[in-house]
Amino acid sequence: MLPRVRAATRKDIPEILRLNALLSDFHVRIDPYYKSGEETSGGFKLVLENLFDDEKTNILVADKGNGLAGYFIGMIQPPKPFLRPEKTGRISDAFVEQAFRGRGLGEKMFDRLVEWFKENGIRHIELSVDARNPEGIGAWRKYGFKDFMIKMRLDL
């Protein structure tokens, strides 16, 4: 049975931290420029605890009964001086455990976030994905995202 998608509660914090550390480690394997889960977990714990008090943030989890199989975080961003929309949505975190990937769980959490964004008057959603992450890029394209900006880095 597919894990059940629901809103996160504070009780989920330890499991979300575990999944966030896996997300960090996933990125380290792409490029050691990223910090590992061990390095990011302290800072992320503080951020996450505050996000639960923020009505402009929506944290969704996929509950497998004995823990979480994934989580998505969506947030409403203030206007940017160079963009026309007064507010935009952002997906800051998206992770599904390896064993549950490719079964539409990510899409379920994404669809729930889209509903919430629409209810809040959001017409555009932005996100960043590593250019060397075909899995992530493939999922976002499947959900309808189009390339918008290219983020560049020069190593000196």
Ligand SMILES: CC(C)(COP(=O)(O)OP(=O)(O)OC[C@H]1O[C@@H](n2cnc3c(N)ncnc32)[C@H](O)[C@@H]1OP(=O)(O)O)[C@@H](O)C(=O)NCCC(=O)NCCS
């Ligand atoms: C991105 C992620 C959250 C998607 O979750 P999911 O539950 O597997 O997503 P879905 O089942 O809804 O969709 C999977 C889609 O990803 C795409 N995909 C998966 N692996 C892919 C690959 N190697 N190359 C290209 N596209 C790929 C496909 O479009 C696939 O759709 P399909 O199964 O119909 O072909 C999950 O793969 C994940 O956690 N990846 C590692 C972390 C990550 O990349 N997070 C996003 C960072 S921005």
